Amino acid sequence: MHTRRTHRRTRTGSTRLRGALLAAALLATACSAGGASTSAGSPAARAVGSTEAATAALTPLPQATPSELSPYYEQKLAWRDCGVPGFQCATMKAPLDYAKPGEGDVRLAVARKKATGPGKRLGSLLVNPGGPGGSAIGYLQQYAGIGYPAKVRAQYDMVAVDPRGVARSEPVECLDGPEMDAYTQTDVTPDDAGETDELVDAYKEFAEGCGADAPKLLRHVSTVEAARDMDVLRAVLGDEKLTYVGASYGTFLGATYAGLFPDRTGRLVLDGAMDPSLPARRLNLEQTEGFETAFQSFAKDCVRQPDCPLGDKNTAPDQVGKNLKSFFDDLDTKPLPAGDADGRKLTESLATTGVIAAMYDEGAWQQLRESLTSAIKEKDGAGLLILSDSYYEREADGGYSNLMFANAAVNCLDLPAAFSSPDEVRDALPEFEKASPVFGEGLAWSSLNCAYWPVKPTGEPHRIEAAGATPIVVVGTTRDPATPYRWAEALSAQLASGHLLTYEGDGHTAYGRGSTCIDSAINTYLLRGTAPEDGKRCS
Numbered sequence: 001m002h003t004r005r006t007h008r009r010t011r012t013g014s015t016r017l018r019g020a021l022l023a024a025a026l027l028a029t030a031c032s033a034g035g036a037s038t039s040a041g042s043p044a045a046r047a048v049g050s051t052e053a054a055t056a057a058l059t060p061l062p063q064a065t066p067s068e069l070s071p072y073y074e075q076k077l078a079w080r081d082c083g084v085p086g087f088q089c090a091t092m093k094a095p096l097d098y099a100k101p102g103e104g105d106v107r108l109a110v111a112r113k114k115a116t117g118p119g120k121r122l123g124s125l126l127v128n129p130g131g132p133g134g135s136a137i138g139y140l141q142q143y144a145g146i147g148y149p150a151k152v153r154a155q156y157d158m159v160a161v162d163p164r165g166v167a168r169s170e171p172v173e174c175l176d177g178p179e180m181d182a183y184t185q186t187d188v189t190p191d192d193a194g195e196t197d198e199l200v201d202a203y204k205e206f207a208e209g210c211g212a213d214a215p216k217l218l219r220h221v222s223t224v225e226a227a228r229d230m231d232v233l234r235a236v237l238g239d240e241k242l243t244y245v246g247a248s249y250g251t252f253l254g255a256t257y258a259g260l261f262p263d264r265t266g267r268l269v270l271d272g273a274m275d276p277s278l279p280a281r282r283l284n285l286e287q288t289e290g291f292e293t294a295f296q297s298f299a300k301d302c303v304r305q306p307d308c309p310l311g312d313k314n315t316a317p318d319q320v321g322k323n324l325k326s327f328f329d330d331l332d333t334k335p336l337p338a339g340d341a342d343g344r345k346l347t348e349s350l351a352t353t354g355v356i357a358a359m360y361d362e363g364a365w366q367q368l369r370e371s372l373t374s375a376i377k378e379k380d381g382a383g384l385l386i387l388s389d390s391y392y393e394r395e396a397d398g399g400y401s402n403l404m405f406a407n408a409a410v411n412c413l414d415l416p417a418a419f420s421s422p423d424e425v426r427d428a429l430p431e432f433e434k435a436s437p438v439f440g441e442g443l444a445w446s447s448l449n450c451a452y453w454p455v456k457p458t459g460e461p462h463r464i465e466a467a468g469a470t471p472i473v474v475v476g477t478t479r480d481p482a483t484p485y486r487w488a489e490a491l492s493a494q495l496a497s498g499h500l501l502t503y504e505g506d507g508h509t510a511y512g513r514g515s516t517c518i519d520s521a522i523n524t525y526l527l528r529g530t531a532p533e534d535g536k537r538c539s
Helices: 067-073 136-147 150-155 177-184 193-213 223-237 249-260 280-302 317-333 348-358 362-378 382-392 403-414 422-435 440-446 485-494 516-528
Strands: 088-095 105-113 123-128 156-161 242-247 265-271 472-479 498-506 536-538
Touching (some): 067 223, 088 223, 105 223, 123 223, 123 249, 136 156, 150 156, 150 516, 177 193, 177 382, 223 242, 223 249, 242 249, 242 516, 249 472, 265 516, 280 348, 280 472, 348 382, 362 382, 472 516, 485 498
Parallel strands (some): 123 156, 242 265, 265 472
Antiparallel strands (some): 088 105, 105 156
């Protein structure tokens, strides 16, 4: 699963979906969330594939900082101009392996925008948009540092660190542009043994590329290690407690921090929450259900519009899905021209990714209708290809960001693989197709990639309690496609001080998406420390 976030205020057209979406990226990921690294003492958990909740909880680290980590906690950052007006950048060192801090460092990129005032400075507010693999610095500079409420930016230094292996922090690289083009076009709904072999070969080539690029780092990009890096940054910034807003996968990162350092946890907002107690297969299945829920909402809206290419006001939502699936099936045998400079055509896999991308934000539904109309009625795949490219962060020159590489690297380390063989996927297909007749088959096969990862996982499913932490706000959206609402319910119930804040609506995540009720509750919490009443609902 891939977790990213979008903000409608900074994006229009094809750029709307860049920044930080969250999804089970077709062909790129297995599942997000996960367990504790062995370096932090990973908890026991049930076998992968079980649908029962994990009973073991993440164990907090000792309150006292080990002496061998003191050089990291006491380092001074040398701030410099970022090249972006108003922002400063620095490089922070962290141990590659927290269990062996003397055996090498990892260099992490940090950025900040100092509090603008007036008013009392409240310290640093760390932000993370999700992924795993989304650039927190990009999110800070393009949205949070300029788009968060003025009162919040006035009283907090807005801060971001790209997690290890991500963007500016020693990024993991796996494939070059042409190789990634081929990878994203691989058929993820294999019809026979030959196509199955091609898909497995694609996963193996991707994994081998990652392993060859960063053999040491690949063993140390877990969520637990990223959370420990955040504690080093907290100390270096001079904050007694961490104040944090995390979206999508960023909620798992923030919750992990709280589980490891409950005494150092300040005001945490976890928006679009994940459930760390679930194994990869269950996470992927429930996310598949989430995309189906979002698609049904889109379908109901689509048939009310005069330009819906999948039906009219008399078309039932399930028939809208059948019409879309029929379109995908046609592309499986006859891809559409897309006017691409590199000669790519719109394949079934690219079209599916484009549709999934638009499920994150109802503001993209019009763009999706237009793109589907062009593809279905005019045989022009350009619009859907633009949506897919935005999702994969493919640049105009044919290069890719490292989003998908880091995404797989973290996911495959955090949890044991959802499936270990094509046979296991085939056995699970009925369950996935029941969860989503439109997306289920592709999302099931996309869950196979970690089976071929060159590094063994260090995490397991577990609960996060963070006993002793101050109130933590967990935000869930009822029709969120990528982080189903039940995950927010589960995480808030696990956290000893969790407060569930519900947005009744569409789209992925809720803060800054137009709900005055949600924004007011979160702003009050960040500025005054007063958490909303547990169970508060907004629309």
